[in-house]
Amino acid sequence: MKTKLFSFFIAVFLFSMGSKAQTTPTCPATTPAGQNCISLIGPGTPGGDWATDTFLSSTDGNVYTKLDVQFSAGEIKFRQNGCWDGCPGNPAGWGPVLSTQTGWPTGTNTAPVPFGPNIQCPGGVWNVKFTLSTQSWEFTPGTPNAVVKLVGTGVTGTPITMTTKDGENYVIKLAKLTNAQCQFEVDGVLGGSTAFPTGSALSPTQTIPVLTTGIDYDVTFKLSTYAYTFAVATFPKIAIIGAGTQQGWPSDPQVDANAMTTTDGITYTIKNIPLTTGPIKFRQDNSWSNNWGGATWPSGTTAGSDIPATVGNYDATFNKTTGAYAFTLNTVAIVGSGVGGWPSDPQVDANVLSTVDGVNYTRNGLVVTAGAAKFRMNNGWAVNTGGDLWPAGPKTGNDIPTQAGTYNLKYNILTGAYDFGTALAVTKFDAASFKAYPNPTRGNWTITSGNEDITSVQVFDVLGKAVYTKFGAEKEVNVNASELSRGVYFAKVATASGESTLKLVKE
Known part of the structure; x- marks a missing residue:
């Protein structure tokens, strides 16, 4: 039984990695019968991911090489x-024995494990040798590729050295070009033409005219023909997935929801994403070939584990280069003359709503007067919604016309629909149920309840304007009066089952 459970957990772990899960042997058709095949895999290989093998060759089934x-x-x-x-x-994959080892340029692993340390490759052209009997490997310098650069007055930060995975096809991602001239330089020899955005750089004297400014380009160059292309840059798609999202884990093939936006292919952002408590990850281009998790919440640096999200509505950022991520919780509050007054920004809104799923927000026992109200996010006006109807309706840009009473409010952050329900029956307690001291005061009042916890205290001036609001669930509430002017005030004190009004004096 223990063996079966262990196998099950291993299978789940392999699936969650989204990369290294494979159950049947796969060798090239040219592999001699009865001979094993050895390959390299990973982001540093020509395949570029954990799903594409680069196979080595062997004449004896022991020593495997590739030049x-x-x-x-x-x-x-x-x-x-x-x-x-x-x-x-x-056996499992071969890499360094210890996480402190790079495994480069040589190494031996006599007890490989599938998710042990990986070899840290510095890049470049290398000859590869792997010996199966000793489970050892060696990398030696190979024949250098041609060095291809993009140069000229139209190239910001000239020259830009192009990269290649095969010594034939060279690329530049996100080249910043201006309306001027450029050429390709191959091992110090210039080549160009008069065609843009495609052509062949066969002339040593002609220059390629860049016809636009302020646009990033992806540039390709083919060494055997000198053919080139300039294409407006495109970026990989990165989305947030997982049980902590409304869509859950992917059921591939699918197009991932919660796609982030980017202007440079490095920093990705998304606003107002609702999350529940559960694991999430970033993944690229609707595929498990490239995905990132993390061990900490709400911010951290990517790792192999799932990010442990907690419920709420968030703005998120992700740096594809450094792996840094951060989730900033969005707050939703109701403001306006009907719920204590319009904000005097900058301020922290008092009537903050709560949520259990990041979508549906509530506020129970909300004291409302005749007036107007709106919902806004993050203590600012950048995102706000209102409505034309009372007590419920769809979102509009107008103020909600409120009516006096105590209500249990519901609000959907995705649709903007709201519902105050019907006014709750409120028991009026005698003022003797509550006490305020010192009264008069020059600093603060302390308001106490003899029986139930106080859920809210709203202080109004003699004109009926709300000047202070505090929420909680305590039998004793401290009211900060230090910034109030001298005069008479009234405190509306509420519990879960009733409310009363106290007269307060500030000296």
């Missing part, structure tokens, strides 16, 4: 027969 492999800076690992330890009799 002039173009690596990117990133993590890599060796594996056997195109899978991890899900294959019968197949």
